[in-house]
Amino acid sequence: PSCCRVSTTVSSDFTADERLEIESMKMHKRDLLEDIQKLKMEIDKVMAEVQDFESTEENKVLEKGKQFSSGKKKFNMEPKKGINYLVENKLLERNPQPIAEFLYKEEGLNKTAIGDYLGEREDLHLQTLKAFVDLHEFSDLNLVQALRQFLWSFRLPGEAQKIDRMMETFATRYCDCNTEVFQSTDTCYILSFAIIMLNTSLHNPNVKDKTPLERFISMNRGINNGGDLPNELLTKLYDSIRNEPFKIPEDDGNDLTHTFFNPDREGWLLKLGGRVKTWKRRWFILTDNCLYYFEYTTDKEPRGIIPLENLCVREVVYARKPYCLELYNPNSRGQKIKACKTETDGRVVEGKHQSYMICAATAEERDTWIESIRASITKDPFYDLVSVRKKKVINQAPQD
Numbered sequence: 001p002s003c004c005r006v007s008t009t010v011s012s013d014f015t016a017d018e019r020l021e022i023e024s025m026k027m028h029k030r031d032l033l034e035d036i037q038k039l040k041m042e043i044d045k046v047m048a049e050v051q052d053f054e055s056t057e058e059n060k061v062l063e064k065g066k067q068f069s070s071g072k073k074k075f076n077m078e079p080k081k082g083i084n085y086l087v088e089n090k091l092l093e094r095n096p097q098p099i100a101e102f103l104y105k106e107e108g109l110n111k112t113a114i115g116d117y118l119g120e121r122e123d124l125h126l127q128t129l130k131a132f133v134d135l136h137e138f139s140d141l142n143l144v145q146a147l148r149q150f151l152w153s154f155r156l157p158g159e160a161q162k163i164d165r166m167m168e169t170f171a172t173r174y175c176d177c178n179t180e181v182f183q184s185t186d187t188c189y190i191l192s193f194a195i196i197m198l199n200t201s202l203h204n205p206n207v208k209d210k211t212p213l214e215r216f217i218s219m220n221r222g223i224n225n226g227g228d229l230p231n232e233l234l235t236k237l238y239d240s241i242r243n244e245p246f247k248i249p250e251d252d253g254n255d256l257t258h259t260f261f262n263p264d265r266e267g268w269l270l271k272l273g274g275r276v277k278t279w280k281r282r283w284f285i286l287t288d289n290c291l292y293y294f295e296y297t298t299d300k301e302p303r304g305i306i307p308l309e310n311l312c313v314r315e316v317v318y319a320r321k322p323y324c325l326e327l328y329n330p331n332s333r334g335q336k337i338k339a340c341k342t343e344t345d346g347r348v349v350e351g352k353h354q355s356y357m358i359c360a361a362t363a364e365e366r367d368t369w370i371e372s373i374r375a376s377i378t379k380d381p382f383y384d385l386v387s388v389r390k391k392k393v394i395n396q397a398p399q400d
Contacts, residue, residue: 067091076110077296079117096124100131104153110298111249114154119162126165133169138177142233143188144240146174147195148247155249158266158285164385167192183225186393190223193386195237196246203245213238222394265372269293270321270359274352279321279359286369286376291327304341306356311337313373315366321359323366327373328355 014022067089075082083099086092092102103114118129136153138146150170156163171188175181182188194216201211211219217234265286270279271293282293282303289309292302311327318324329337339351360366 064089064091072106072108075117076113076298079113079297080120082113083117094124096127096131099124099128100135103128103132104135111153112155112157112298115157115166116297118154118166119157119159121161121165129166129169133166133173136173138174140178142236142240143174143181143191144195144237146170146177147192151196151246152249158287160385182229183227184393186389187224187229190386190389190393191220191229191237194220195241198238199241199246202242223390224393226394265369267365267369268361269369272357272359284358284369286372289376291373301342304339304351306337306339306351308373308376313370315370316357318357318359323360323363325358325360325366325370325373326355327358 068086068091071082071086071089071091073082074085083092083094086102087094092098103109103117118125118132132153133150136146136149138149141149147170156166167189168185171185171192174188174192175185182191198211198216201207201209213235216238217231220234221228223229265284267284268281269284271282271284272279282295283297283299285292285294285302289307291306291308293304293306294302306327308327310329310331312330313325313327316324316326327337329335334354337351337353337355339353339356340348341351342348358369360369
């Protein structure tokens with residue numbers, strides 16, 4: 001056919017050398033195409049590996065994110081366990097500074113849980129408290145402004161010793177930031193308590209006797225190493241609290257757990273059920289002549305409330321459970337104690353106990369609970385904390 005003839009004629013136009021050259025170019029082209037194909041396959045393989053790596057890394061990041069959220073939830077339920085979980089999963093270093101920064105900066109942490117963690121007595125907690133307070137910048141703030149910032153960053157726990165440590169650390173930091181204001185951290189400590197008590201007096205509807213300015217000034221006489229603080233300073237602090245109460249975290253008005261300045265104690269104890277005789281671990285809080293118990297430290301609503309009016313407390317020996325105490329009504333044995341509890345479906349019902357059997361972890365803990373319950377009716381430990389400090393400051397005054 002004619003096409004064959006044409007191609008022969010075309011190729012006959014080339015010399016033998018040229019024909020060889022063309023053949024070699026064709027082979028080179030084939031080799032190049034093969035190389036390109038190989039490269040494409042290599043690239044696809046590498047891209048697949050990169051994608052695998054990226055998705056693995058993404059999964060790791062997602063996994064870490066999930067673990068972090070889980071750690072925060074655990075922290076909000078039981079603070080120590082939450083921190084341990086984050087440390088074990090390498091999401092937090094077990095050192096005061098990083099833990100303090102986590103507590104200070106991390107969104108979504110329950111402020112009661114933060115206060116709970118900072119209030120513990122072990123060394124790590126004490127150092128974390130100091131690092132946490134040092135993250136606050138109090139320079140050029142008056143004492144009320146500094147207290148507003150401080151008391152918003154966590155929820156003060158209810159126990160006197162814990163509050164004492166926290167306010168001591170606050171006073172030290174405030175005086176470090178404002179060296180000219182007070183003569184000693186004791187002065188700052190006493191006045192801080194006076195301000196918090198003033199806040200309670202002026203803004204708590206249950207307090208009928210509202211502290212006037214004159215009384216606030218006279219209450220604080222002699223606290224500046226035996227001398228008086230300027231009236232102008234005290235008036236400014238008084239007006240600030242009168243015009244705007246402290247905002248207390250999660251204070252929704254019916255939070256029974258942490259009222260300021262009430263005799264109280266808190267901690268984990270075992271409670272024997274009323275109807276079903278099993279021991280359950282509960283978080284107990286003693287305040288306002290009532291014993292409240294919760295399932296978790298961070299619950300807003302208690303599982304049960306035991307008014308202590310007409311009740312007595314004593315140490316008891318109970319089979320297989322050492323360190324027990326019993327709440328009972330000496331006047332009406334065999335009758336149910338007036339108390340209430342919340343059922344799992346949220347209904348509030350009358351308690352089923354004729355007496356409450358409670359178990360502590362040690363003999364010492366049992367004894368201090370018995371003492372605290374007995375004292376609860378008559379005494380307020382916060383005034384003790386402050387009056388001891390006041391005596392110390394006034395007695396240190398330079399004598400003429």
